[in-house]
Amino acid sequence: MPDAHPPAADGQAGQPAAGGGDAPPQDRGLPTGGPLTRRDEDSRLLAARLVAARHPGQWVSAAVVLVLFAMLVHTVITNARFQWRVVAEYFFYGSIMRGLVLTLWMTVAVMACGFLLGIGLAAMRLSSNPVLRTLSFVYVWLVRSVPPLVQLLFWYEIASLYPQLSLGIPFGHEFVTVGTAHLFTGVLAAFAGLTVDTAAFSAEIVRGGILSVERGQSEAAEAIGLGRRRIFWRIVLPQAMPAIVPATGNLLIGLLKATSIVSVIAVADLLYSVQLIYQQNFLIMPLLMVATLWYIILTTVLSIGQYFIERYYARGRRRDLGPGRGLWQIAVGNLPVFGRIRHDLAGLA
Amino acid sequence: MSAAAAAAAKPVPPAEPLPLVRIRELRKNFGLHRVLDGIDLDVHEGAVTVLLGPSGSGKSTLLRCVNHLEKPDGGFVEVAGELIGYRYDHGRLHELRHRQVTRQRARIGMVFQQFNLFGHMTVLENIIEGPVAAGVPRKQAIVTAVELLSRVGLAGREASYPRQLSGGQQQRVAIARALALQPRLMLFDEPTSALDPELVGEVLSVIRDLAASGMTMIVVTHEIGFAREVADTVVFLDGGRIVESGPPASVLTSPSHRRARAFLAAVL
Numbered sequence: 153m154p155d156a157h158p159p160a161a162d163g164q165a166g167q168p169a170a171g172g173g174d175a176p177p178q179d180r181g182l183p184t185g186g187p188l189t190r191r192d193e194d195s196r197l198l199a200a201r202l203v204a205a206r207h208p209g210q211w212v213s214a215a216v217v218l219v220l221f222a223m224l225v226h227t228v229i230t231n232a233r234f235q236w237r238v239v240a241e242y243f244f245y246g247s248i249m250r251g252l253v254l255t256l257w258m259t260v261a262v263m264a265c266g267f268l269l270g271i272g273l274a275a276m277r278l279s280s281n282p283v284l285r286t287l288s289f290v291y292v293w294l295v296r297s298v299p300p301l302v303q304l305l306f307w308y309e310i311a312s313l314y315p316q317l318s319l320g321i322p323f324g325h326e327f328v329t330v331g332t333a334h335l336f337t338g339v340l341a342a343f344a345g346l347t348v349d350t351a352a353f354s355a356e357i358v359r360g361g362i363l364s365v366e367r368g369q370s371e372a373a374e375a376i377g378l379g380r381r382r383i384f385w386r387i388v389l390p391q392a393m394p395a396i397v398p399a400t401g402n403l404l405i406g407l408l409k410a411t412s413i414v415s416v417i418a419v420a421d422l423l424y425s426v427q428l429i430y431q432q433n434f435l436i437m438p439l440l441m442v443a444t445l446w447y448i449i450l451t452t453v454l455s456i457g458q459y460f461i462e463r464y465y466a467r468g469r470r471r472d473l474g475p476g477r478g479l480w481q482i483a484v485g486n487l488p489v490f491g492r493i494r495h496d497l498a499g500l501a
Numbered sequence: 502m503s504a505a506a507a508a509a510a511k512p513v514p515p516a517e518p519l520p521l522v523r524i525r526e527l528r529k530n531f532g533l534h535r536v537l538d539g540i541d542l543d544v545h546e547g548a549v550t551v552l553l554g555p556s557g558s559g560k561s562t563l564l565r566c567v568n569h570l571e572k573p574d575g576g577f578v579e580v581a582g583e584l585i586g587y588r589y590d591h592g593r594l595h596e597l598r599h600r601q602v603t604r605q606r607a608r609i610g611m612v613f614q615q616f617n618l619f620g621h622m623t624v625l626e627n628i629i630e631g632p633v634a635a636g637v638p639r640k641q642a643i644v645t646a647v648e649l650l651s652r653v654g655l656a657g658r659e660a661s662y663p664r665q666l667s668g669g670q671q672q673r674v675a676i677a678r679a680l681a682l683q684p685r686l687m688l689f690d691e692p693t694s695a696l697d698p699e700l701v702g703e704v705l706s707v708i709r710d711l712a713a714s715g716m717t718m719i720v721v722t723h724e725i726g727f728a729r730e731v732a733d734t735v736v737f738l739d740g741g742r743i744v745e746s747g748p749p750a751s752v753l754t755s756p757s758h759r760r761a762r763a764f765l766a767a768v769l
Contacts, residue, residue: 368615368617369619375568375610376678376681377604377607377635379634382634386630387619467621
């Protein structure tokens with residue numbers, strides 16, 4: 153505050169003071185220009201080599217962790233009770249393969265339907281229609297509150313609530329009627345339960361992504377006369393993807409593993425197929441290892457896919473990626489066989 | 502001198518019947534705050550109107566009302582004899598469907614302070630997006646886009662992404678994107694305010710060329726020198742009202758309104 157009120161000349165501070173009489177810097181007795189100062193050490197300092205700081209702690213911790221890891225690998229290999237021969241024997245076993253296929257298509261189908269539903273729910277949540285907004289909120293709240301296992305059992309037993317399902321005019325004539333128990337077999341119940349769950353979580357992921365796109369983007373799109381749908385699908389959603397993809401990759405991998413809960417309603421997925429076998433021959437551990445290894449392989453494939461999708465949607469986000477490279481070019485550019493491109497490596501850092 | 506030459510070179514429309522833009526008693530509130538408090542303004546075909554005023558005076562809101570990015574709370578905006586955003590019927594103004602507003606906007610180009618280029622699209626894709634959405638064949642849109650790029654001095658940058666360009670280059674792409682729809686009217690919302698000082702010149706020179714080519718424009722800016730040189734009319738806003746308007750020579754050199762004098766003293 154005291155600075156704000158210098159006496160008297162406040163109003164005229166601008167012009168006269170600047171023009172008037174502020175002393176130029178050399179009047180304060182400080183040297184300006186002239187030759188640089190020199191000292192004897194300078195040449196030695198300039199010639200010296202740079203030595204990075206050493207971190208002995210890093211070496212010690214790395215060694216400890218490596219020893220522990222080696223011990224783990226050693227015991228897994230040498231412990232005969234893992235029965236790796238049995239694992240190898242059952243790895244491509246017919247019923248396990250069928251279970252694997254079911255797990256895979258269940259994951260793909262649930263993810264596709266759930267995610268599309270999720271986009272719809274997110275759009276509802278962000279719309280200006282209060283009814284849609286509330287409905288979307290209630291859906292997400294309800295579904296997120298109920299454990300997926302409970303939902304699964306619920307859909308499996310829905311016949312006890314509604315023995316018959318029919319298609320017709322609301323409160324009026326019915327055209328087609330089917331028995332619910334016939335319709336909701338284990339597979340459909342599993343699909344419905346997981347899709348409902350995935351939709352709720354996707355909706356939140358998509359909503360977060362959309363909110364991360366700045367308002368100016370849709371305004372600019374409106375100003376060049378794009379329609380609402382085109383703005384959403386071509387301008388907002390693609391730019392929301394960098395925020396959406398990592399979380400969705402997480403969701404997808406979680407879903408892949410979550411499909412194993414369908415074994416409780418006797419759907420023959422990967423885990424249930426394995427269980428059927430070990431309940432007869434009691435080779436529990438090796439058969440669980442078969443399932444585990446398959447889950448690891450699938451998750452690895454998904455993670456790699458996620459990496460490339462992230463790279464694809466990062467186009468235009470970084471200065472170093474160069475113009476116009478599609479998903480395929482990025483994938484090829486990153487495979488060692490095809491020779492990595494220098495700036496791809498730079499982008500990884 | 503060059504300003505006078507540019508003004509003289511501008512084609513003089515032969516006794517036009519109606520101004521291209523007619524704004525009457527325009528009002529806009531944000532909550533309880535009155536941003537626009539009865540604006541009356543005419544912009545004639547081929548004329549350049551510069552809006553000046555302190556921040557919060559309503560310049561940008563006025564500009565955004567012209568292409569209905571903001572819905573007015575009273576009064577109306579007419580562009581080329583067409584009511585913007587509404588349809589008159591039996592004593593009522595019915596708000597238009599989004600699709601109809603979209604069609605109206607296609608004839609009004611707008612350039613934003615923050616450029617707002619689509620970051621996931623190349624320069625070329627940014628420019629052809631509007632025309633393609635409006636039904637222009639892709640090939641034809643590309644030909645036009647390439648021409649426009651060389652017109653704004655960015656020939657050969659079709660494949661670049663916006664983030665690979667400087668601010669000045671991005672703003673010139675944004676101008677090309679707005680021009681791609683062959684608008685009858687261009688709106689500029691502080692087109693140089695987000696730029697580093699050394700990049701302002703290149704953007705202003707593109708806008709200057711556009712003015713010389715006879716484009717009708719409404720420009721919000723703080724570049725007084727630019728306003729003096731290019732504007733046919735300078736409009737000074739304060740508190741949501743027009744407090745002074747006229748040719749730059751009189752408004753900028755001898756403003757009669759107290760607020761306009763204070764503003765110019767602070768800016769110059």
